Amino acid sequence: MTDSHPLNAVLVDDSIKLEQQGSILKIWLNRPESRNAMSLNMVKSIMSVFNAIAEDTSIRAVVFRGHGNHFCAGGDIKDMAGIRAAAMNEGSNKPYIDFNRTFGAMIELVDQAPQTVVAILEGAVLGGGFGLACVSDVAIAHQNAQFGLPETGLGILPAQIAPFVVKRVGLTQARRLALLGARFDGEKALQFGVVHEVAHDESELEQLLESTLEQIKRAAPLASRATKALLHRASTQEALGGLLDDAAAQFADAVNSPEGMEGTMAFIQKRKPTWADE
Structure with a gap:
């Protein structure tokens, strides 16, 4: 990273570690002694x-992963003990x-990020x-990963994540998972729609x-950002006609953009586009 890179000005504590390789930024959750339990400092750092x-259009993907073989x-x-004292x-x-x-603001920020977010x-x-x-x-799970929503068993509720869980797996499945608090493995997570792929060992x-x-690198950077924003809009109550009108205008701009022209030429010339090696 250059001295002027925006990440150089970011204040993070040891709860996360950053690793950048070209256009890929990896965020390692770094509290292995607590299975990377999310502290307030970790939330603020993220x-x-x-x-x-x-x-920053130079960063095309963000990968979340946990140190110590836990996500x-x-x-x-x-943290709750300190908050309890403050409340009293x-x-x-x-x-x-x-x-x-x-915590909800952090989840929303990650959800709306223009980069492609990958979870290991x-x-x-x-x-x-x-x-x-x-x-x-994109979510990739080890088959032995243990998923669950244990909040109700602790006498609390999944207050901030509930809307995002519903969007991911649907209301019917979210009800069962949240109200029973059952644990399930990577294969079940694939079946429920939480993850997209399951690996059977570390090598895979x-x-x-x-x-x-x-695959992320093969997609045009600006087109990917615009596509993600469009997909988010499609999941809201926005009027369809207006959304499609706006999408058509964005499509026309993309066709005439440097990315669009390079993508077309690369296809015709049967070569990779210039951004694929970034």
Whole structure:
């Protein structure tokens, strides 16, 4: 990274580690002693990264992965003790509300990120970790990964991740998973629509990741960002006619853009487009 790269100005603590290889940014959740339970510092660090790269078209994919062979075991219970003390001092639930809502803001930020977000899911994928998996564009799981929404068994609710789980797996399946709190493996996660591919060992997991990143690189950077934004709009209550009119205008702009012309020439000349090796 150059001195002027936006990531150089990002303030992150040791709860995450950043690794950039060309156009691919890897975010390692780095609290292996707690199965990468998500602390408030981790949440804020992730938000700082995504805010910094929002306009950075040189970063085409973000890969989430956990150190210690676990993805994320949910929220950090230790943080809750401090929040409980703050709530008692204030005599209100505001500290709980602020803490929970900050996590929701992070999930929303990742969900709306213009980059293609890839989640590599191993070990524990629980609670908030499950929610983070549900906002990835591509999710690849080890067959032995353990998924679940354990919140109701703890006397709480999956307050911020619930809408994203419903979008991912549908209301009927989300009801069963959230209300029963059952654990399930990677194969079941594939069946439910949480993940897209399942690896049967570490070697296959790495191969699937590399194959996915190569496919991301073959897609035009600006076209990918515009396509992701269009897909998000398609899932809202926006009027269809207006959406399709706008999409047609975007299509025309893309055809006449440098990307569109390079993509067409590469196809005609039977070669890879220039962005494929970035």
